[in-house]
Amino acid sequence: MKTKERILVTSIELFNRSGVVAITTNHIAKAMDISPGNLYFHYDNKEEILIELFKRMAKETYDVWRPSRAKKSTPLVFISDNFELYWRYRFFHREMYALRRRDQQLAKMWRNHIQKMMKLMVILYRQWVKDGKMVKIAEVSEMQYIAESLLAMATTFLQFFESAEKQPGKRSIERGKRHVARLLLPYTSGETKNEFEKFLKS
Structure with missing residues (x-):
């Protein structure tokens, strides 16, 4: 290396x-x-390292969210892949608010990243509806609620479960997967709904 x-x-x-x-x-x-x-x-300096790491995290995130890749996997696998990525770069999700306040370049990159994630989420959702994995949501406000709730939950989950005495562990990741699955369950359909229900009962 x-x-x-x-x-x-x-x-x-x-x-x-x-x-x-x-x-x-x-x-x-x-x-x-x-x-x-x-x-x-x-x-x-350290700031240059952080910028490079953010670019790497963003690229790996887009690879997971790539429509062609996501189409080949199930929504549960997709959720798991995302949380593994959050775990790998957990310091960003744990400290991003403070880091953004200190570094304007990083703050701008984060805003652009979130905007791109929102667009990818809509593309992926439409693909899942087409494949019969999710139900169609007619209300724009409902779709916005789901998208914003998912991003807020996933990107701040580790920070929420961290304390000064104990950092979040793999159990927190598993809880995160279950919370996201529970949020999405009402919008799933067919075999995907069965998979979600089985996962939440396990």
């Missing part, structure tokens, strides 16, 4: 474990057993 990639991988691990504020570029360099100068050769 090249040094630039190792910096990103190590940063994710440290940010997830200790939080972005507590971790400096010196901490990252020390964890990698390289000099700070070597790190600065690739990234000028």
Whole structure:
């Protein structure tokens, strides 16, 4: 693994474990057993690392939400894939509000990301309706409620279950999957509805 990639991988691990504020570029360099100068050769500061990690998270998210990929999977698998992604970059979802307030570039990237997610959600929903996996929602306000509720729940779930004494674990991820499935259950149909009901009873 090249040094630039190792910096990103190590940063994710440290940010997830200790939080972005507590971790400096010196901490990252020390964890990698390289000099700070070597790190600065690739990234000028921690903010550049965060921007690069956000781009990576966004790309991985769009890959999961890609219509051609989502079409081949079930809604339950799709939910699971998303929560695994949230877990991998949990520091972002845990600290995004504070990070956005400190970095205008990141704030703008986050707004654009959410706008794109809303558009992808509509595309995916229409595909699921076409495939008979979900029922058609006639009211625009109802569709907006579902979309906003899903994004708010999924992106803030880990932050909600975190405390100063204990960070969220994999059990929180499983609870998140169930909450999203419960929210979507009334809008599912056919075999997808059966799968959701079975999952929620398990």
